[in-house]
Amino acid sequence: MINHLQDTVTLHNGVKMPGLGLGVFKVEEGPELIQAVKAAVKHGYRSIDTAAVYQNEGSVGEAIAELFKESTVAREDLFVTSKVWNADLGYESTLAAYETSLNKLGLDYLDLYLIHWPVKGKYKDAWRALETLYRDGRVKAIGVSNFQVHHLEDLMKDAEIKPMINQVEFHPRLTQKEVRTFCKEHGIQMEAWSPLMQGELLNNEVLKGIAEKHGKSVAQIILRWDVQHGVVTIPKSTKEQRIIENAALFDFELTEDEMNQIDGLNEDRRVGPDPDNFDF
Numbered sequence: 001m002i003n004h005l006q007d008t009v010t011l012h013n014g015v016k017m018p019g020l021g022l023g024v025f026k027v028e029e030g031p032e033l034i035q036a037v038k039a040a041v042k043h044g045y046r047s048i049d050t051a052a053v054y055q056n057e058g059s060v061g062e063a064i065a066e067l068f069k070e071s072t073v074a075r076e077d078l079f080v081t082s083k084v085w086n087a088d089l090g091y092e093s094t095l096a097a098y099e100t101s102l103n104k105l106g107l108d109y110l111d112l113y114l115i116h117w118p119v120k121g122k123y124k125d126a127w128r129a130l131e132t133l134y135r136d137g138r139v140k141a142i143g144v145s146n147f148q149v150h151h152l153e154d155l156m157k158d159a160e161i162k163p164m165i166n167q168v169e170f171h172p173r174l175t176q177k178e179v180r181t182f183c184k185e186h187g188i189q190m191e192a193w194s195p196l197m198q199g200e201l202l203n204n205e206v207l208k209g210i211a212e213k214h215g216k217s218v219a220q221i222i223l224r225w226d227v228q229h230g231v232v233t234i235p236k237s238t239k240e241q242r243i244i245e246n247a248a249l250f251d252f253e254l255t256e257d258e259m260n261q262i263d264g265l266n267e268d269r270r271v272g273p274d275p276d277n278f279d280f
Helices: 031-042 057-069 091-105 123-135 149-158 177-185 205-214 218-228 240-246 256-263
Strands: 008-010 016-018 047-049 079-084 110-115 139-145 165-169 189-193
Touching: 031 057, 031 240, 057 079, 057 091, 079 091, 091 110, 091 123, 110 123, 110 165, 123 139, 123 149, 139 149, 149 177, 165 177, 177 189, 205 218, 205 256, 218 240, 218 256
Parallel strands: 047 079, 079 110, 110 139, 139 165, 165 189
Antiparallel strands: 008 016
16 A cells, blocks of 8 residues: 555556556646646656546646756656547557657656557557557556456457556445456556546535544545555646645545445446447
């Protein structure tokens, strides 16, 4: 379990990935995003998660370039993730999409590259492209996003390299127990997107009660729950104070009873699309 903002989990290929990062989903290109990334790094974050479809890789890249210029961090200090979008799934098209993302980010390599959604009939060719990028040393780690157990089983039947990460929607209303168990059994690190359920859980009475007991916010309780489950988490915020608050998770611990109470909130309810019924 991570005990500090810069603590890492070790992926099955030996690469170390920060257990907590900054997500930038739904944040538009521009000064707000640039300042958010810079603030996060200034306050100790080292992991930044973006995607081609977010259409904000340019601003993430601009922020990183400014951080390098100011000598705030070196490239090897950062862990940068992006994802290939559904329209680009295919062997050659995924390789091309990777180059496009790299150019927008202004980087020579990515730390992690993911297949964004399990589009039937397309993700295996895309995975072969990720394997090529990985073997060629163009990316440090490769993985998938939104894959359910049957998708992982299908992919791994033909894969030469097992995914290092599965990034899925994960929060107290969607605890993904089956996926978590499968990933743990196969050495695939699970990562949470939308850990705060896009704000829907902030008034939950069970969570508010636990938060009051610890003198913490509901968001901090949920993120601590992620950490104690061994799940990498990437909360999104553009506000500096919230970015700082989201990382203040390491001076308290949830009891087993509290973890069970939070687990008990599960309703298998999503705020994002269902990977099995998504109109890709």
